[in-house]
Amino acid sequence: MELTKRQEQIVQIVKNEGPITGSKIAAKLSLIRSTLRPDLTILTRAGILEARPRVGYYYAGKTPNHTAEAIHKINVGDVQSIPVVIRAEATVYDAVVTMFLEDVGTLFVVREAGALEGIISRKDLLKATMGSADIHKMPISIVMTRMPNLITTTPEEPILFAAQKLTGREVDSLPVVRVMQTDDGIEELEVVGRVTKTTITRLFVELGYGSDLVSQD
Numbered sequence: 001m002e003l004t005k006r007q008e009q010i011v012q013i014v015k016n017e018g019p020i021t022g023s024k025i026a027a028k029l030s031l032i033r034s035t036l037r038p039d040l041t042i043l044t045r046a047g048i049l050e051a052r053p054r055v056g057y058y059y060a061g062k063t064p065n066h067t068a069e070a071i072h073k074i075n076v077g078d079v080q081s082i083p084v085v086i087r088a089e090a091t092v093y094d095a096v097v098t099m100f101l102e103d104v105g106t107l108f109v110v111r112e113a114g115a116l117e118g119i120i121s122r123k124d125l126l127k128a129t130m131g132s133a134d135i136h137k138m139p140i141s142i143v144m145t146r147m148p149n150l151i152t153t154t155p156e157e158p159i160l161f162a163a164q165k166l167t168g169r170e171v172d173s174l175p176v177v178r179v180m181q182t183d184d185g186i187e188e189l190e191v192v193g194r195v196t197k198t199t200i201t202r203l204f205v206e207l208g209y210g211s212d213l214v215s216q217d
Contacts (some may be wrong), residue, residue, distance in 0.1 A: 009029060010043060010049075012128070013028055015059045018056065018057060019055045020056045022037075025057065038158075038161055038164065041164070042072060045071075048060060058216070071159065071160055074203070075157045075158055076154060076155050076157045077156065077193070079192055080155065080173070080199070081193060082193065083193055084098070085191060086140065088141065090140050092142075095120050095140050105196075106119060106171075106196075109141075109144050115140075115190060115191075116152070116190070116191050117146070118146045118147075119173075120144045124144065124145070152177045153165065153195055155165055155193065159200070159203065166195070166196075166197055172197055175194055177205065179188040197213065
């Protein structure tokens with residue numbers, strides 16, 4: 001497993017001063033604790049460091065296992081699947097039908113040319129259908145979650161970081177996006193894929209059994 005320069009610095013600090021808390025490591029590197037969280041996660045899961053509650057990190061010196069090493073090299077683009085989208089002008093009824101037919105738990109709302117506008121979950125649709133409003137006429141814009149409250153990922157992002165977003169924000173799916181420029185010169189996010197909890201689960205299973213990666217959800 002090849003470590004980044006910052007990860008090597010973290011390991012050296014822990015070797016010299018461990019056990020040491022994440023906050024103290026961050027202070028020594030003139031960084032905030034949240035910036036180091038992904039690096040500390042990688043180092044602990046690889047077996048290089050170990051952590052104990054209320055004690056801190058200490059050097060374990062284990063040889064990284066093959067699964068941890070493989071995960072470290074995988075990006076979102078390697079495992080993303082085809083996004084299930086719905087146009088922004090659709091109704092709640094349209095969204096219910098699409099979600100049922102596609103057998104997914106999340107729909108990505110897009111404008112023309114695939115620009116991301118919002119996300120609709122099963123919970124959003126359930127709330128909408130429990131009211132007295134006519135879902136055949138109710139626009140999905142009323143119930144969807146909009147920017148800047150959306151959590152996204154990119155094809156270049158490490159899959160480990162995407163998994164942390166899924167678990168940290170307790171969502172089932174992330175849109176995979178890339179920046180595109182409109183004819184007016186405005187930058188927007190184009191939906192190019194999706195990553196779900198099923199994606200992550202399948203990845204771990206396949207790595208555990210040593211099989212080839214399958215990108216379909």
